[in-house]
Amino acid sequence: MTDKVKIHPTVPPMAGVAGRTSEWRTSRPELFEDKCTKCMQCILHCPDDCFIINDEGFPVIEQYYCKGCMICEGVCPHNAIIEIPTLPGGEIDAMSIEDVLRLNYSKEKDE
Numbered sequence: 001m002t003d004k005v006k007i008h009p010t011v012p013p014m015a016g017v018a019g020r021t022s023e024w025r026t027s028r029p030e031l032f033e034d035k036c037t038k039c040m041q042c043i044l045h046c047p048d049d050c051f052i053i054n055d056e057g058f059p060v061i062e063q064y065y066c067k068g069c070m071i072c073e074g075v076c077p078h079n080a081i082i083e084i085p086t087l088p089g090g091e092i093d094a095m096s097i098e099d100v101l102r103l104n105y106s107k108e109k110d111e
């Protein structure tokens with residue numbers, strides 16, 4: 001039995017001639033299930049079809065192919081996705097999730 005549901009409507013994401021899209025991204029999305037309402041807006045809008053759904057019905061981002069466009073963050077109505085900067089190569093985070101959350105919190109306080 002599989003623990004994840006594939007939902008790709010056309011074809012699954014794959015590497016192009018320039019390599020995997022995640023190799024040239026400068027940031028990546030992080031999804032927080034405690035804020036997610038399973039509205040599926042992120043899945044509908046991802047241009048690279050990078051989502052699967054886990055056993056609990058939450059979207060899961062396939063970071064391997066995510067190009068970091070952050071459209072999913074923009075369309076999420078519940079701020080359940082945040083942007084984490086990545087180092088060149090796209091694989092390693094340039095900041096910890098905790099630091100990004102702290103920074104976002106101070107920005108909100110200043111507004």
Ligand code: SF4
Pocket residue numbers: 028029045046047048049050051061065066067068069070071072073
């Ligand atoms: S950042 Fe872009 S490519 Fe990555 S999961 Fe979100 S919408 Fe898809």
Ligand code: SF4
Pocket residue numbers: 031035036037038039040041042043059075076077078079080081
């Ligand atoms: S758009 Fe936000 S709230 Fe809706 S399913 Fe995606 S992460 Fe969850």
